[in-house]
Amino acid sequence: MATALGVFAHPDDMEIVAAGTLLLLRRAGFDVHCLAVANGSCGSSVLGGEETARVRRAEAEEACRLAGFTRHESLASDIEVFYERATLARVAALVRRVAPDVLLTHSPVDYMEDHQNAARLAVSAAFGRGMRNMRTEPPTPPVGRPVTVYHAQPYGNRDPLGAEVRPTHFVDVGGEILDKKTAMLACHRSQQDWLDESQGLSSYLETMRALAREVGGWSGRFDYAEGWRRRLPTGFCAPEDDPLVAVLGPSCLRA
Numbered sequence: 575m576a577t578a579l580g581v582f583a584h585p586d587d588m589e590i591v592a593a594g595t596l597l598l599l600r601r602a603g604f605d606v607h608c609l610a611v612a613n614g615s616c617g618s619s620v621l622g623g624e625e626t627a628r629v630r631r632a633e634a635e636e637a638c639r640l641a642g643f644t645r646h647e648s649l650a651s652d653i654e655v656f657y658e659r660a661t662l663a664r665v666a667a668l669v670r671r672v673a674p675d676v677l678l679t680h681s682p683v684d685y686m687e688d689h690q691n692a693a694r695l696a697v698s699a700a701f702g703r704g705m706r707n708m709r710t711e712p713p714t715p716p717v718g719r720p721v722t723v724y725h726a727q728p729y730g731n732r733d734p735l736g737a738e739v740r741p742t743h744f745v746d747v748g749g750e751i752l753d754k755k756t757a758m759l760a761c762h763r764s765q766q767d768w769l770d771e772s773q774g775l776s777s778y779l780e781t782m783r784a785l786a787r788e789v790g791g792w793s794g795r796f797d798y799a800e801g802w803r804r805r806l807p808t809g810f811c812a813p814e815d816d817p818l819v820a821v822l823g824p825s826c827l828r829a
Contacts, residue, residue, distance in 0.1 A: 743829070
């Protein structure tokens with residue numbers, strides 16, 4: 575069975591920028607795995623860090639059950655996602671165990687460091703998947719299969735200085751896929767008040783739909799879309815490998 579792995583920073587990031595694409599891959603027969611590197615511990619101004627992490631873990635489990643995805647345990651607290659040896663060793667072990675054909679992760683440049691560092695960890699883990707002398711924790715045999723890496727849109731579809739970021743691949747996430755994506759994000763109930771208070775998002779569900787609507791408009795074809803940029807294939811896969819296009823067919827438009 576072909577496998578997809580989503581590596582994102584926080585428990586609701588996958589639902590915002592990638593869940594629709596992963597749902598379509600699941601529909602196409604992929605086994606889908608998800609890792610939120612951080613546990614969401616800073617996502618409350620009321621609860622303590624440990625309790626917040628427990629709440630957000632349960633919400634993430636509910637969302638993954640709804641989608642039929644396999645969820646993997648987080649590795650760090652919020653604002654502590656660093657590009658360093660110990661965390662990289664654990665992400666690398668997961669990449670080897672899952673052996674994904676497709677790896678989806680954050681934009682290399684995004685509005686916060688947790689996102690950027692989660693992307694760096696995912697990319698390095700994928701690059702080293704076949705290096706027998708790369709240390710992993712736990713020790714995990716290397717894998718030789720190719721993996722195609724795609725980067726999601728940065729949050730807000732802009733880089734940290736406000737410049738518009740246009741994807742090269744548009745995946746149709748309208749209709750029932752948007753409904754399922756919305757239902758998955760709605761599982762993260764604790765984040766509504768927190769995001770209203772901390773970032774001024776009046777409705778995180780509508781914000782997600784608005785971002786997908788903007789990307790869909792850029793496609794010129796879809797009402798709602800998730801955007802992707804394929805990482806250069808060197809060290810990862812063959813130059814012609816582009817599984818989102820090959821597998822999703824008319825649901826994926828390459829610009």
